[in-house]
Amino acid sequence: MSAVRGARPIVVTGCPRSGTTWVGSTVGAASEVFYLYEPFNDEAPHPLRVNERYQYVDPAAPADAIADVATLVDMGRLGPRVRATARAARLGTGFRAELPAHLAVHEAVRAPGRYAGARRTLFKDPLAFFAAEWLEAQYGALVVMMVRHPAGMISSYLKLEWPCEVDSLLRQPKIVKRFAPPLAAEIARYRADPDDRLGALILQWKLFAHAALVLRDLHPSWIYMSHENVCEAPVDQYRALFSHLGLMWTPRIERKVIADSTSSQVDPAQHRQHALQRDSRAVADAWRARLGADVAGRIEDEAGALWEQLSALAMGTGDIAATA
Incomplete structure (x- = not known):
């Protein structure tokens, strides 16, 4: 039974570097939403206490399996926000050390209209990928799952000089048992040659891709969106997504989407980590210019067929609207 009271929370997650920040910030701009930015991220100021970067949570685990969720x-309800704000006042300068108080004050200052009017929470966090089933089972969450071409994800990691995070996945037996059987040979090769950075990143993407395929069969009500489709038709994609989530599509939101997807201020080649204003059509295929032919060819050879399966999950605008 769901432990949530009030309107259902929203979870925006997906493969890392798949556009969750753009989708999360757009959905989070809705007046009905209290936006929680990456609470599972151990690099955030006040993260949830989890053991791994991509913590697996069994969907049958109790609602308190992760403290503070x-x-x-x-x-997402006004009463708890007001109580958290009042507690912040009592705590004085120490309020930043308490997550609910910190979030309540931050939203009250940043967006007082949403602070007063929000009626549901939004978890934007790629690190919640393997907890999404649990968030749905225990809190009735509506899940939006983002996917992206493997070369797009990998080029982001290379440009940002991020370390590969495949070890966080392989350390968790339930992830390996549920989602990795088709990758047994590739996992063995990685363990034999962990210094093959490109091979490790391909394996990381494929683990998320296989998991997404399994989860789609088990949770057909989840919404799958591809980074590429959103970049190609952002207004249509977001309008349909808002309809599915039961959020109001307003002129203000549409102006935001247009501004965020048509700006010429950001050069895709610069690849800023969380730039929200971009020429979205240029960003979608920017990896083609960044990756050499040999690297792109290897990614296509090793992950291209899987991408064809995964990208087929991403709903077109009409499909999303039809499920609303």
Whole structure:
């Protein structure tokens, strides 16, 4: 039974570097939403206490399997927000050390209209990928899953000089058992040659891709969106997504989407980590200019067929609207 009270929370997650920040910031701009930015991220100021970067949570686990999640979900209601704000006042300068108080004050200052009017929470976090089933089972979450071409993800990691995170996945037996059987030979090759950085990143993407395929069969009500489709038709994609999530599509939101997807201020080649204003059509295929032919060819050879399966999950605008 769902532990949530009030409107259902929203979870925007997906493969890392798949556009969750853009989708999360757009959905989070809705007046009905209290936006929680990456609470599972151990690099955030006040993260949830989890053991791994991409923590697997069994969907049958109890609602308190991760401490403080229930409190965060409850921040979608005005009463808990007001109580958290009052507690912040009592705590004085120390309020930043307490997550609910910090979030309540931050939103009250940053967006007082949403602070007063929000009626549900939004978890934007790629690190919640393997907890999404649990968030749905225990809190009734509506899940939006982002996917992206492997070369797009990999070029982002290379440009940002991020370390590969495949070890966080392979350390968790339930992830390997549920989602990795087709990758047994590739996992063995990685363990034999962990210094093959490109091979490790391909394996990381393929683990997320296989998991997404399994989860799609088990949770057909989840919404799958591809980074490429959103970049190609952002207004249509977001309007349909808002309809599915039961959020109001307003002129203000549409102006934001247009501004964020048509700006010429950001050069895709610069690849800023969380730039929200971009020429979206240029960003979608920017990896083609960044990756050499040999690297792009290897990615296509090793992951291209899987991408064809995964990209087929991403709903077109009409499909999303039809499920609303």
